[in-house]
Amino acid sequence: MSDTAASLNPGTQRNFLQERVVHGRPAAEVIVEEAAKLGKSRVFLTTSGSLAGDNALPGEIGRALGNKFAGLYSGITAHTPRQCVIDGAAAARVANADLLVAVGGGSVVDATKAMLLCLWHNLTETKDMDPYRGGRQGDPSHYPADAAGRIRMLAVPTMFSAAEFTWYAGVTEPARLVKESFANPLFVPQVVVLDPAATLASPIPNLLATGMKAIDHAVERLCAPNAPPLADAASTSALKLLYTSLPQLGGAHDDLKLRMDCQFGMWLSIFGGTSGVPVGASHAIGHVIGGYGVPHGHTTGVCLPSVLRWNYDANAERQAHAGAVIGVSGDKLADAVLAFATKLGVPTRLRDVGIKRDQLGDIAEKSLRDPPMKTNPKPVTSAAQIMEILELAW
Numbered sequence: 001m002s003d004t005a006a007s008l009n010p011g012t013q014r015n016f017l018q019e020r021v022v023h024g025r026p027a028a029e030v031i032v033e034e035a036a037k038l039g040k041s042r043v044f045l046t047t048s049g050s051l052a053g054d055n056a057l058p059g060e061i062g063r064a065l066g067n068k069f070a071g072l073y074s075g076i077t078a079h080t081p082r083q084c085v086i087d088g089a090a091a092a093r094v095a096n097a098d099l100l101v102a103v104g105g106g107s108v109v110d111a112t113k114a115m116l117l118c119l120w121h122n123l124t125e126t127k128d129m130d131p132y133r134g135g136r137q138g139d140p141s142h143y144p145a146d147a148a149g150r151i152r153m154l155a156v157p158t159m160f161s162a163a164e165f166t167w168y169a170g171v172t173e174p175a176r177l178v179k180e181s182f183a184n185p186l187f188v189p190q191v192v193v194l195d196p197a198a199t200l201a202s203p204i205p206n207l208l209a210t211g212m213k214a215i216d217h218a219v220e221r222l223c224a225p226n227a228p229p230l231a232d233a234a235s236t237s238a239l240k241l242l243y244t245s246l247p248q249l250g251g252a253h254d255d256l257k258l259r260m261d262c263q264f265g266m267w268l269s270i271f272g273g274t275s276g277v278p279v280g281a282s283h284a285i286g287h288v289i290g291g292y293g294v295p296h297g298h299t300t301g302v303c304l305p306s307v308l309r310w311n312y313d314a315n316a317e318r319q320a321h322a323g324a325v326i327g328v329s330g331d332k333l334a335d336a337v338l339a340f341a342t343k344l345g346v347p348t349r350l351r352d353v354g355i356k357r358d359q360l361g362d363i364a365e366k367s368l369r370d371p372p373m374k375t376n377p378k379p380v381t382s383a384a385q386i387m388e389i390l391e392l393a394w
């Protein structure tokens with residue numbers, strides 16, 4: 001046989017340590033069931049201030065849990081500052097929690113993942129988190145030896161960032177204008193509940209912005225080389241669903257079925273990561289500018305079109321593949337993504353999200369060290385190359 005190893009596209013499909021995704025059912029009902037299945041009796045909820053009211057979803061879940069409801073921390077703010085993580089973990093510790101449930105967007109989910117770290121290792125000050133930052137080493141499909149004794153989390157997403165399907169968290173240190181990665185195989189929620197009604201309290205602009213982030217997950221993976229068929233099929237379906245569903249949010253045809261389609265698109269957009277299909281410079285730069293206060297959902301409209309333009313000479317064939325999903329030629333994919341972001345009302349220039357020109361050099365240096373930059377389709381070896389992308393995005 002003449003087949004070479006390269007032609008067989010070798011790889012490994014890693015199933016993250018997530019037991020179930022329950023979709024299309026009321027979140028409160030499912031959380032009660034799942035807590036019972038897991039044998040948990042001290043269920044602690046985490047959320048943001050916007051969902052802290054008695055009539056909001058966390059309150060509904062708390063009432064449904066009855067005497068298993070151990071408490072609520074609602075101090076999580078955008079970009080997941082370290083102090084929120086420490087404070088939330090302290091509250092869960094005092095409550096003697098045996099299960100955390102994140103109800104909210106990506107910042108809430110990431111904060112809750114990092115709270116697990118603090119509870120496992122008894123971290124009580126922001127500086128205590130330092131030794132655990134900075135990487136995604138290890139096998140996310142492998143249970144640590146002490147997994148059975150560690151507190152875990154469930155997640156009820158209210159937006160479309162897809163943070164609940166990953167085993168890492170982005171946490172900011174505002175004093176240093178950095179967003180750092182923390183990772184552990186047990187960060188991924190044991191159970192995710194996709195209840196489209198959970199999105200109803202989220203402002204439409206926030207849903208559109210986080211939906212745009214899901215577009216980023218799908219497009220960068222469709223444009224990556226050597227994606228296996230399973231990952232490619234998921235990213236293709238994700239882009240189709242999101243491209244048709246997101247523009248209808250807030251309109252005459254906005255209903256729970258539409259929002260469920262958005263949730264399915266979001267879920268599928270992240271699936272390629274389990275096959276080892278990487279993202280690239282758009283994610284890397286997006287992580288960094290998050291440390292400068294740019295909302296996570298706003299980074300895609302700003303970064304992705306310019307990254308696609310810069311990468312084009314290295315992955316024109318893959319951009320044509322992605323473009324075909326939405327009916328455009330490969331050399332028009334960047335234009336189509338830019339037009340789509342504009343249609344959704346998402347910012348598309350760095351200057352429009354508060355980034356100053358004199359910050360670009362610092363952003364380029366930090367982006368060079370961000371993990372997805374190492375897997376960009378066009379190799380990036382210097383901050384000067386990233387400055388070329390930033391100038392396009394300026």
